[in-house]
Amino acid sequence: MRRREVDEADRGVTMPTRLLERRVGEAEAGARLVDALQGWLGDLLGEPVPMARVRALVSAGAARVDGLVARAPGRVLRRGEHVAADVVPERLRSRARALDRPFVLTPERVLYDDGFVLAVDKPPGLPTHATADPSRPSLAGHVERFLRERGSDAVPAVHQRLDRDTSGVVLFGVDAAANAGLARAFAGRRAEKTYLAITARPTRQPRSYYRVEAPLDAAGPGSEGVRVGGRDAKPAVTDVVVREVLEEALLVEARPLTGRRHQVRAHLAHAGVPILGDRVYSRWAGPSGSNVPRLMLHARRLALPHPTTGEPLVIESPIPEDFAAVLAGLRRRWE
Helix, strand or coil: CCCCEEEEECCEEEEEEEEEEEEECCCCCCHHHHHHHHHHHHHHHCCCCCHHHHHHHHHCCCEEECCCCCCCCCCCCCCEEEEEECCCHHCCCCCHHHHCCCCCCCCHHHECCCCCEEEEEEECCCCCCCCCCCCCHHHHHHHHHHHHHCCCCCCEEEECCCCCCCEEEEEEEEEEEHHHHHHHHHCCCCCCEEEEEEECCCCCCCCCCCECCCCCCCCCCCCCCEECCCCCEEEEEEEEEEEEEEECCEEEEECCCCCCHHHHHHHHHHHCCEEECCCCCCCCCCCCCCCCCCEEEEEEEEEEECCCCCCCEEEEEECCHHHHHHHHHHHHHHC
């Protein structure tokens, strides 16, 4: 196998290209080119490759059969044919998977545990739920493994979710007796969620407190976001408190009173203060020269009645290092 460097002008970096070469055997004879390539590329990379990426590779003319470029993904292969493809491994990995960060759930990450519920300090770069890709890790999967290692066969129940790049408190039910109470608390709006966000600063002096009331429709632009308004929009309300005003940014506290998908992100963008690092709801990359590694949103606090006793339960997550570093940098720039 040979390697050569190619320039990816669209990304401004050079990335290694690898040559895949295979001879069509009995197992692949009669298969479509994309199906055979998907299997071979998965073996080459050691992980599943999305079919959309394989189709794009073939359509771009990167695959050859017996030395001739094959641009038809559905081309049927014959036994003995020689298939070759120039591939850039990083381009074959799903965008979401490429942004995932390694994580190990240790006791230090557990914020609360009483045998009925388990609260975990979720890091950024990790999906809360399992995804369609079984090889991708998730916080729920880590929690299940953590419980097994402690000798428990409980299957954690997820009653809330944070986006992959959002950090902070996530609460799991780990005893069946807790699930009904958790469901009532979240569905009945008795769970009070408090987020911290670093946002853009508007041109006008921001108010110290305001409420965003804007219905959200799940059928947003593309498949990633939601939109304000629309025929199927549902009511959504978020209270916003400005905690700190900097020269180029704000530190705000957001308290969603409803539980819509992407509610805090969409509402802050709608109010003219998009969250730094949010590529879905803002094209602004942040102040010039600042290093914003991800979505600057942190689930700081969760308060709700305990699902079995009814007693007040308050769980807080410390501010993560990357969030604190961005905030400190913005403060230094202002000073």
